[in-house]
Amino acid sequence: MKESYYPQELEPRWQKYYEDNKTFKTYDDSDKPKYYALSMFPYPSGKLHMGHVRNYTITDVIARFKRMNGFNVLHPIGWDSFGLPAENAAMQHGVDPAKWTDENIAYMTGQLKRLGLSYDWDREVTTCKEEYYKWTQWLFLQLYKKGLAYKKEAAVNWCDKCGTVLANEQVIDGKCWRCDSTVEKKYLSQWFFKITDYAEDLLKDLDQLKGWGDNVKTMQANWIGKSTGAIFRFKVVDAPNGEDIEVPVYTTRPDTVHGITYLVVAPEYKDIEKLTTPENKKAVEEYRANARKMNEIERLSTERPKTGVPLGTHCINPFNGEKFPLWTADYALVEYGTGAVMAVPTHDTRDYAFAKKYNLPMKVVIQNPENPSDCKDEAYTEEGVLVNSNEFNGMKNTEAKKAITQKAVDGGFGEFKTQYRLRDWLISRQRYWGAPIPIVYCDKCGIQPVPEDQLPVRLPKDVDFSVVGKSPITTSPTFKDTVCPKCGGHAVRETDTMDTFVCSSWYYLRYADARNSEKCFDRDLVNKWLPVDQYVGGIEHAILHLLYSRFFTKALRDCGLLDFDEPFKNLLTQGMVLKDGSKMSKSKGNTVDPDEIFENYGADTARLFILSDSPPARDFDWSDAGVEGCYKFLNRVWRLFSANQDKITLDYKLPDKVQKYNDDLIRTVHMAIKSITNDISNDFQFNTVISRYRELTNSIYDYVGKRKEWTEEDKAVFSFAATSLIKLMSPVTVFMADEIWHELGAKTSIHDEKWCEWDENLAKASSITLVVQVNGKVKDRIEVDEGLSNDELKETALNSPKIKELTEGKTIIKTIVVPKKLVNLVVK
RNA sequence: GCCCUUGUGGCGGAAUCGGUAGACGCGUUGGACUUAAAAUCCAAUCGGGGCUAUACCUCGGUGCCAGUUCAAGUCUGGCCAAGGGCACCA
Numbered sequence: 001m002k003e004s005y006y007p008q009e010l011e012p013r014w015q016k017y018y019e020d021n022k023t024f025k026t027y028d029d030s031d032k033p034k035y036y037a038l039s040m041f042p043y044p045s046g047k048l049h050m051g052h053v054r055n056y057t058i059t060d061v062i063a064r065f066k067r068m069n070g071f072n073v074l075h076p077i078g079w080d081s082f083g084l085p086a087e088n089a090a091m092q093h094g095v096d097p098a099k100w101t102d103e104n105i106a107y108m109t110g111q112l113k114r115l116g117l118s119y120d121w122d123r124e125v126t127t128c129k130e131e132y133y134k135w136t137q138w139l140f141l142q143l144y145k146k147g148l149a150y151k152k153e154a155a156v157n158w159c160d161k162c163g164t165v166l167a168n169e170q171v172i173d174g175k176c177w178r179c180d181s182t183v184e185k186k187y188l189s190q191w192f193f194k195i196t197d198y199a200e201d202l203l204k205d206l207d208q209l210k211g212w213g214d215n216v217k218t219m220q221a222n223w224i225g226k227s228t229g230a231i232f233r234f235k236v237v238d239a240p241n242g243e244d245i246e247v248p249v250y251t252t253r254p255d256t257v258h259g260i261t262y263l264v265v266a267p268e269y270k271d272i273e274k275l276t277t278p279e280n281k282k283a284v285e286e287y288r289a290n291a292r293k294m295n296e297i298e299r300l301s302t303e304r305p306k307t308g309v310p311l312g313t314h315c316i317n318p319f320n321g322e323k324f325p326l327w328t329a330d331y332a333l334v335e336y337g338t339g340a341v342m343a344v345p346t347h348d349t350r351d352y353a354f355a356k357k358y359n360l361p362m363k364v365v366i367q368n369p370e371n372p373s374d375c376k377d378e379a380y381t382e383e384g385v386l387v388n389s390n391e392f393n394g395m396k397n398t399e400a401k402k403a404i405t406q407k408a409v410d411g412g413f414g415e416f417k418t419q420y421r422l423r424d425w426l427i428s429r430q431r432y433w434g435a436p437i438p439i440v441y442c443d444k445c446g447i448q449p450v451p452e453d454q455l456p457v458r459l460p461k462d463v464d465f466s467v468v469g470k471s472p473i474t475t476s477p478t479f480k481d482t483v484c485p486k487c488g489g490h491a492v493r494e495t496d497t498m499d500t501f502v503c504s505s506w507y508y509l510r511y512a513d514a515r516n517s518e519k520c521f522d523r524d525l526v527n528k529w530l531p532v533d534q535y536v537g538g539i540e541h542a543i544l545h546l547l548y549s550r551f552f553t554k555a556l557r558d559c560g561l562l563d564f565d566e567p568f569k570n571l572l573t574q575g576m577v578l579k580d581g582s583k584m585s586k587s588k589g590n591t592v593d594p595d596e597i598f599e600n601y602g603a604d605t606a607r608l609f610i611l612s613d614s615p616p617a618r619d620f621d622w623s624d625a626g627v628e629g630c631y632k633f634l635n636r637v638w639r640l641f642s643a644n645q646d647k648i649t650l651d652y653k654l655p656d657k658v659q660k661y662n663d664d665l666i667r668t669v670h671m672a673i674k675s676i677t678n679d680i681s682n683d684f685q686f687n688t689v690i691s692r693y694r695e696l697t698n699s700i701y702d703y704v705g706k707r708k709e710w711t712e713e714d715k716a717v718f719s720f721a722a723t724s725l726i727k728l729m730s731p732v733t734v735f736m737a738d739e740i741w742h743e744l745g746a747k748t749s750i751h752d753e754k755w756c757e758w759d760e761n762l763a764k765a766s767s768i769t770l771v772v773q774v775n776g777k778v779k780d781r782i783e784v785d786e787g788l789s790n791d792e793l794k795e796t797a798l799n800s801p802k803i804k805e806l807t808e809g810k811t812i813i814k815t816i817v818v819p820k821k822l823v824n825l826v827v828k
Numbered sequence: 829g830c831c832c833u834u835g836u837g838g839c840g841g842a843a844u845c846g847g848u849a850g851a852c853g854c855g856u857u858g859g860a861c862u863u864a865a866a867a868u869c870c871a872a873u874c875g876g877g878g879c880u881a882u883a884c885c886u887c888g889g890u891g892c893c894a895g896u897u898c899a900a901g902u903c904u905g906g907c908c909a910a911g912g913g914c915a916c917c918a
Contacts, residue, residue, distance in 0.1 A: 004867095215832050215912075222831065222914045229918085251918060264918090306916075331916040341918045349829085350916050421917055542913080612853075613840050617833095619911090621840065625854055632867090633853090639868090678844085688842065691852035698852090705869095771848050776899040778848055816898055822847050826898050 001645050001743040005638035007602025011735040015113055023749060024118040026074050028525060035071035036529050037063040038508055038568075040537030040545070041078045041125075044104035045085060048111045048594050050577040050584055051538065054610045054620060058574055058684065059536045060117045061611065064731035065680050067118075068755035074529050075118055076511040078125035079105050082133075082500045084162060084178060087433040087472070090465040097433045101128055111594060116603050116734040118751070123514040127503035132510065133435040134456035135520040136503050139552075140438060141449050142559045148194045149427075151447065155268075155335070156426055158186040163469070164430045165190060167499060168423050169223075169544045177544075191437055191496065192424040195551045199224055199420040201565075202550055211570030213617070216542045223543050225421025230254040230405040232342065232414040234263065234315035237323065240277055247275070247315060247326070250337030250419055254408070255400040257319050258389040259344040259365035261355065264308065264327050266334035267291040275326055277312030284309055284328060291330045306331050306354045318413050319404070320390060329354060337419060345379065352379035365389050366397050425548065427499045432463060432472040434497030442484035442491040451485050457493065471495055504545055505552040508532055508567060520561070527563050535568040536616075542573065572684065575619035577610075584622070592622055604733040605631045611686035611732060634736060637697055637729070640704070641722065641740050647710055650744050652719035662717040665703050666762060669721050672696040673758040676728050690732070696725050724756050772797045773824040774806050790817040797823035 018024065039059040042052055056077075063075035079101075086097035105126065112119070125132055143149040157166040159176040165188065170177040195202075203224045206217045229252035236245045247263060265272055267288040276284045287309045298304065308329025316323055331350055332341045345355035345362045352375075355362055364375050366384040373380045386392045392400050408414025428437065436457040438450035450457055460476035467475055473495050474480070484491040512529040513521040537545075546568070553567040576583050579590040597606045609630040614620045641648065658666065676692050679685040700721050707714060723744070730737035730750045741750035764786070770793060772780040780802045784793065794817055797803055807827050814826040 213833085218832050219913050225914085225917065227917075249918080253918075301916085304916085329916095331918090333917065336917045341916095343918085348918070350918075353916090419917080421914090539912080615841085618841095623840080623854075626840080629854060635867090682844085685842095687840085688852080691842075694852055769848075773847080773899075776847090776897090781848070814898060816847090818847055822899090824847080824898055 001642045001740075003639075003642050005635045005736070007604060007634075007735065008599075010739045011114070011116070011598075011602050011604070014735045014738050015116070018118075019113065019121075022122070023751060024075070024120055025122060026072065026076075026120040028528070030072035032070055032072040034074065034529060035063075035066040035534075036074045036532045037066065037534050038075075038511075038532045038536070039077070040535070040541060041080050041504070041507060042108065043080045043083060043085070044101055044108055046104045046107065048108055048115075050592055050594060050610070050622065053115060053594050053606060054577055054616075055536055055538065055574055056112065056115065056117050057607045057610050058572065058616050058686070059534070060115075061607075061680075061686065061731045062534055062536070062684060063118055064734070064751065065755070067751070068731070068753060070754070074123075074511065075120060076123040076125075076514070077112065077117070077119045077121075078123075078507055078511070079127065080500060080504050080507070081105065081126050081128040082434045082497075082503055084431060084433065086128075087431055087465070090433075090472075094465070096461075098128065111598075114598055114603055115594070116607065118734075123511050125507055125510050125514050127435075127500070127507065128433070130456050130458065131517065132507075133503065135510070136435045136498065136506070137438040137450070137455050137457060138452060138520055139506060139556070140435075140498065140502070141452060141455075142561070143193060143555060144439075144449050146555070146559055148197065148555055149191060150194065151189060151191050153187060153189045154192075154426075155185045156188050156190055157183045158188075159183055162431075163471070165426055165428060167426045167501070169425075169547070190426055190428040191439075191494075192426050193502075193551070193555075195425045195548075196420060196422055198551050198554050199226070199422045200418075201554055202422075202547065205550070205554075205565055208566055209569075209571070212568075213571065213573060216539070216546065216571060216573060219542045220547055223422065223547065226418065227252050227421075228416075228418050230401075230408065230414055231338065231417045232257065232408055234317065234342075234413075236275060236313055236315050236326070238277075238313050239274060240313075243274055245271060245274055247271070247340050248338045249340045249342040250417060251342055253344065253347060253401070254404045254414075255386065255392075255397040256344040256347045256365055257317070257342070257404055258386075258392070259346050259363045260317050260322070260324055260342045261345060261361045261363055262325050262327055262343045263315055263340065264329045264332045264343055264354075265311075265340040266332040267328050267330055268334040269328065269332075269339045272311070272328060275311050275313050280310060280312035284311060287328060294330075306350065306357060308354065308358070318411060319407070325360075327358075335423070336421070346375040347379055347381055349379045349381065363388060425499075425551070427502055428496040429499055430471045430495075431497055432459070432465070434500060435503060436473070437494045437496050437498055439494040440482055440484060440491040441494065442487060442489060444489055445484055445486045445491075448484055448486055448491065454485070459497075471497075473497070501544060501548050505548045506556070508535075508549070509556075509562070523562060526561075530562070531564055531567050531569045534570045534572065536572045536574060538576070539573040546571070572616060574616045575614065577620050577622055579622045581621070597627065601627060601631045602634075602735070604736045605634055607734070608634065608690065608732055612690040613687060615687050616684050633694060633697070634733060636701075637693075637725070637733075638736065638740070640697065640700060641726070641743065644704060644718070644722070645743065647715045648719045648722050648744055649715070650719070650723060650746055652716040652723075654716055654720055655713055658713055658717060661703075661706070662713060663766065665699065665717055665721055667765060668696065668699045669724050670758040670762040671764065673724065673728065673756045674760075674763040677755070677758070686732070693725070693729055693732075696721075696728070700725065726750070727753055727756050768820050770796060771822040772800060772803055773822065774803065775826060776824060779803060779806055786820065788820075790819060793817055793819075793823055797825065 037059050039056050063073050067073045081101050086101050089095055089100045090097045157171050159166055159181055161179045161181040171183050174183055176183055203226055231248050231250055233246045233248045239245050308327045311326040313326045314323050343351040345351040346364045347366055365388050367387050368384045384397050386395050386400050405416050438457045440448050442448050460479040462476050462478055463472040464475040465472045480492050482491050482493050509521050509526050513525040549567050556562050584591045609627050613626055672692050676689050679688045726737050726740050738750045767783050768786050770782045770784045771778055780800050784796055794815055810827040812825050812827050816824040
């Protein structure tokens with residue numbers, strides 16, 4: 001065994017060995033229980049970054065730990081390889097997106113292997129390959145058949161820089177999630193998935209997800225945005241041309257209905273022209289034109305003062321016969337509720353601000369009986385009792401919500417209503433590098449799905465990437481024209497491709513049956529492996545990917561393709577990797593290249609370090625000194641073995657009875673096994689696991705330092721300690737562990753070993769430190785035998801000279817004994 | 829504004845049930861080895877005070893203020909700060 005550690009040589013050697021021997025291949029037929037460990041698959045951007053390293057190392061250690069604990073582990077990897085960067089590269093450098101992507105995948109595959117990740121490479125999936133996107137298209141058709149994929153004309157989010165529309169989830173503060181440019185509204189005909197059909201399911205089933213953090217669950221719940229209230233329909237009494245017209249509103253405060261003093265419709269409200277009198281027409285038109293010009297950010301700013309103009313028409317409140325005016329104002333949103341709002345300035349802060357500005361009347365209808373407010377200075381939005389509300393006066397507002405809505409239902413002018421903020425998922429993209437939507441438009445038959453036996457609809461190669469203002473796919477001379485599958489006549493293909501989030505919404509299912517060319521996946525295999533037992537990835541997908549995947553699982557369940565409701569049983573959202581307090585990014589210039597770390601220290605050091613300093617869920621601050629420290633530690637472990645190789649055997653036999661000093665080391669090892677096992681099992685606290693590695697290593701070094709002569713017993717105990725250490729470390733420092741293992745004479749890989757077990761009786765110190773407190777303050781510590789009873793502990797405490805002195809002349813009122821731990825004397 | 833998460837030494841962070849606060853590491857300081865350096869090893873390292881000094885003793889200390897308890901980093905109530913999410917969503 002070499003005297004010092006040499007990762008640069010030994011790591012590639014083992015890497016090749018694992019590859020040649022398919023050490024980590026997973027077989028479907030096994031009598032072991034299954035465990036599915038999954039990292040969020042990467043976009044092949046070119047190179048791994050430290051966030052990837054952290055993500056994949058965490059999952060890899062989990063997979064290896066479970067394997068050693070007797071599970072048949074599925075631990076796959078793939079590539080989320082459709083998307084804009086490849087197309088941008090094509091536009092800028094004239095390189096084929098497929099080639100660009102392939103090259104990136106090849107490079108990053110090398111990096112993943114170098115990092116020592118125990119993937120079953122035979123299950124690799126690549127979303128941009130025909131063998132994969134064929135099934136993405138097939139799944140689209142299944143959703144289409146179920147009525148869950150549909151096309152509609154709608155106001156959609158348009159990113160001019162990316163040249164495509166975006167889903168609501170991809171608009172962050174009015175800006176594009178990818179390129180940060182301001183998003184505009186456009187009216188376009190686009191494909192949607194009906195995720196709103198699953199709003200209630202997606203919300204309700206969050207309760208099932210015990211293994212998800214509350215942060216992610218509340219983010220999803222907020223996004224779904226459920227509220228309950230009522231719809232009220234108000235008749236317009238003075239519409240131009242005497243038209244008979246109603247305006248429905250959605251409200252969560254039906255209890256305030258007697259306080260309506262005006263009504264607001266969104267500038268884009270569909271009937272707005274019919275609601276506008278000729279005298280007001282000009283002002284209203286102007287206001288609407290202005291609203292149209294505003295971008296999302298301006299429009300949605302809550303700071304902007306409220307504006308609006310009257311329409312000139314009026315409604316009657318059927319509850320009290322009062323007449324109130326109609327206005328248009330852009331604080332009403334056309335896409336939420338009915339696009340119209342009943343305004344009660346006394347009990348809604350927005351209505352209050354608006355009414356104040358335009359001098360609209362106010363009427364108090366809810367009051368706190370203890371502390372009545374006249375709502376002159378601000379709206380009263382708390383609970384209370386109804387006033388000025390006819391037969392409902394005196395009723396608690398929480399009860400009145402129901403009673404008043406019921407009255408509307410009975411009177412035929414309203415109903416109970418549950419409303420969600422979630423919108424349907426817009427999946428069309430006007431880009432080339434994605435899965436083509438398998439639809440054709442026939443001149444005669446209209447929209448026609450591509451028959452399943454004609455899949456995949458292949459991406460054309462004969463395209464011009466230099467075009468501006470339209471998707472390159474539309475430049476293909478061969479792609480667009482086709483025949484109608486129904487009538488055989490002329491038809492044109494849909495040229496939009498699918499959002500890449502569609503591809504990533506089902507990839508975790510494909511791993512269960514990755515090479516199936518006949519089917520999307522075998523139902524039994526998917527039901528066998530899924531749900532994912534442990535999913536690991538970044539918090540940035542809390543809404544996007546995780547919500548879409550949950551939707552897909554439920555929709556495919558309803559299509560009869562699988563038998564479970566939720567795809568990811570446990571979710572670990574790892575924190576960001578920071579350097580100097582901020583997120584690593586190229587623009588900040590604070591990135592660390594994983595290759596450089598591999599080169600200088602080896603993958604094991606990288607793996608050890610990325611797990612060592614913070615618990616996985618927290619942000620991790622990269623420090624060069626920390627890497628150095630981990631490298632030194634590995635050297636120290638290496639030297640422990642190289643300097644003592646003659647004393648370590650793999651087939652040691654521990655005697656039944658050993659010397660006290662040997663018993664102490666054995667106990668230390670058992671305690672380490674216990675705490676390491678528990679720390680991994682309990683929320684994957686790898687940072688403390690690594691502390692235990694160091695503690696155990698320190699203990700073994702202490703032991704070695706004290707031995708002048710070595711008995712056979714000493715060697716056996718030492719062998720036990722050293723081999724336990726290297727096994728415990730093997731999921732983290734994968735290459736070094738196998739190298740040492742072989743240097744010790746093993747013929748098989750350490751990664752085929754069973755996890756260490758501990759004996760509960762040995763996993764505790766032979767003596768304990770009794771803490772003696774007086775009035776809750778620690779006054780003495782006494783080494784006592786482990787087996788002492790509570791009475792004996794009390795006796796020991798009272799006999800301590802220190803305690804005697806402190807209690808001298810005082811009365812002991814009470815004595816608390818915590819078994820094997822502590823005695824607290826309450827004295828006066 | 830609403831919701832979630834987090835607040836512990838110079839730093840990253842430990843601390844099953846309420847029971848020794850600061851494990852382990854980084855950094856710093858001192859020492860050993862060396863011609864020297866690197867590497868390695870040993871020791872000290874929350875703050876204030878006491879003692880010539882070591883040992884030791886003592887007081888304070890887990891964002892702030894209260895409370896419960898023999899005992900609070902941990903439980904309860906009220907605040908404050910940072911990070912994140914949602915947001916004219918009626």
